[in-house]
Amino acid sequence: MENYILPKKKAIVVFFLFAFGYFLSCLLRAITATLSPPY
Numbered sequence: 001m002e003n004y005i006l007p008k009k010k011a012i013v014v015f016f017l018f019a020f021g022y023f024l025s026c027l028l029r030a031i032t033a034t035l036s037p038p039y
Contacts, residue, residue, distance in 0.1 A: 006014070
């Protein structure tokens, strides 16, 4: 059960990195949608 493709700590770091990037892009999209004039 211990031979993963990635070490568990590294997998958690990568997962949080992707989650943070996704959250950041959603936040940026929300900000631009709020600031831009409605079409």
